[in-house]
Amino acid sequence: MKSRSAPVYTSEYRKCLFTSVVAVRHTGMADEALFEFLHMEMVSHVYRDHQSSKGDTDNKDRASRVSVLEGMGFRVGQGLIERLTRDSPCFKDELDIMKFICKDFWTKVFRRQVDNLRTNHQGTYVLQDNKFAMLTQLSNGKQYLDQAPKYLAFSCGVVRGALSNLGLESVVTAEVSVMPSCKFQVVIQKL
Amino acid sequence: MKSRSAPVYTSEYRKCLFTSVVAVRHTGMADEALFEFLHMEMVSHVYRDHQSSKGDTDNKDRASRVSVLEGMGFRVGQGLIERLTRDSPCFKDELDIMKFICKDFWTKVFRRQVDNLRTNHQGTYVLQDNKFAMLTQLSNGKQYLDQAPKYLAFSCGVVRGALSNLGLESVVTAEVSVMPSCKFQVVIQKL
Numbered sequence: 001m002k003s004r005s006a007p008v009y010t011s012e013y014r015k016c017l018f019t020s021v022v023a024v025r026h027t028g029m030a031d032e033a034l035f036e037f038l039h040m041e042m043v044s045h046v047y048r049d050h051q052s053s054k055g056d057t058d059n060k061d062r063a064s065r066v067s068v069l070e071g072m073g074f075r076v077g078q079g080l081i082e083r084l085t086r087d088s089p090c091f092k093d094e095l096d097i098m099k100f101i102c103k104d105f106w107t108k109v110f111r112r113q114v115d116n117l118r119t120n121h122q123g124t125y126v127l128q129d130n131k132f133a134m135l136t137q138l139s140n141g142k143q144y145l146d147q148a149p150k151y152l153a154f155s156c157g158v159v160r161g162a163l164s165n166l167g168l169e170s171v172v173t174a175e176v177s178v179m180p181s182c183k184f185q186v187v188i189q190k191l
Numbered sequence: 192m193k194s195r196s197a198p199v200y201t202s203e204y205r206k207c208l209f210t211s212v213v214a215v216r217h218t219g220m221a222d223e224a225l226f227e228f229l230h231m232e233m234v235s236h237v238y239r240d241h242q243s244s245k246g247d248t249d250n251k252d253r254a255s256r257v258s259v260l261e262g263m264g265f266r267v268g269q270g271l272i273e274r275l276t277r278d279s280p281c282f283k284d285e286l287d288i289m290k291f292i293c294k295d296f297w298t299k300v301f302r303r304q305v306d307n308l309r310t311n312h313q314g315t316y317v318l319q320d321n322k323f324a325m326l327t328q329l330s331n332g333k334q335y336l337d338q339a340p341k342y343l344a345f346s347c348g349v350v351r352g353a354l355s356n357l358g359l360e361s362v363v364t365a366e367v368s369v370m371p372s373c374k375f376q377v378v379i380q381k382l
Contacts, residue, residue, distance in 0.1 A: 033270065033271055033274055034226050034267070034271060034299070034300060035225050035226045035229065037266070037267040037270045037271065038226065038229055038230065038233070038263070038267055039229065041263040041266055041267055042229070042233050042236075042263070045233075045237075045259070045263060046236075068236070072229070072232040072233070072236060075228070075232055076225070076228040076229055076232055079224065079228045080224055080225060080228065083224055108225070109225060
């Protein structure tokens with residue numbers, strides 16, 4: 001017998017197992033967790049990897065790690081937007097694309113819509129998500145605020161990749177002042 | 192105007208966009224894709240990374256890359272099983288655990304149940320999945336058969352991590368003879 005607890009043969013146990021399985025199916029919790037856990041692992045792998053090969057953590061090093069994660073996000077964003085828009089022939093304009101990103105794309109990737117979208121109508125957009133999915137696994141206090149940026153690089157890349165495949169080259173940065181809320185700034189590069 | 196196509200203001204376009212959004216919502220296709228794309232990126236990052244730092248691809252190198260991916264999978268598996276079983280107090284025996292892995296766990300992680308579970312009743316289990324999720328993005332022919340193993344290391348780790356958190360230490364290996372079908376062998380380590 002290798003199970004962690006002693007065996008219980010009551011119908012109570014069966015019922016309880018059944019309930020738990022049904023609950024998981026309804027909430028789909030593990031699906032989301034699968035992506036989030038993999039994301040966490042990837043961040044820690046990239047950071048551990050670069051640290052061990054260099055031994056120090058100077059600014060150049062930090063930039064290269066962020067750029068690795070951002071690059072991965074970029075390619076994932078490109079792939080995702082291609083699937084999500086394959087039946088939508090075109091968008092009206094830049095703002096229309098941004099609305100799609102904030103609503104449908106954000107819901108698919110980060111499980112909720114952007115709470116607030118602002119623009120100066122000159123190619124700069126600020127997307128605020130008050131409960132950003134990639135930060136909800138971290139503590140809400142100020143304790144881990146300095147750790148937040150490494151969990152945002154991939155997401156910035158995802159947004160940039162999606163926009164790029166829709167014909168908009170951009171620079172995407174993220175900023176956290178209060179966890180788990182996050183502001184993304186998208187600056188469209190006019191060619 | 193930065194959108195890829197010329198603007199179209201017809202109601203036809205709106206209708207079509209709406210249809211596509213609804214279709215995506217129903218199938219949940221992008222959610223799965225999100226994990227799969229990230230997995231692909233991670234595999235290629237780990238392989239590229241090790242290659243560039245060494246310049247060659249000998250057996251030791253190959254083993255270390257597989258072990259990096261397996262280790263990531265292990266920790267993801269541990270996290271996932273904890274969520275999935277948090278309301279199930281215990282399992283009857285080892286076989287009961289394996290059935291849970293093949294059915295509920297597999298469905299959550301790899302989107303379908305295991306097609307066939309065999310055991311010698313001495314701690315060795317063979318789980319066959321005829322359409323393994325991590326292989327369906329590769330071509331079905333023989334062309335990429337030699338590429339398959341690197342897309343299985345993470346999954347082996349996921350299974351080993353899940354079993355480990357349920358009190359079963361194991362060795363998990365995977366084998367592909369015809370794509371995208373895959374056989375996992377789980378050997379429980381009797382302590």
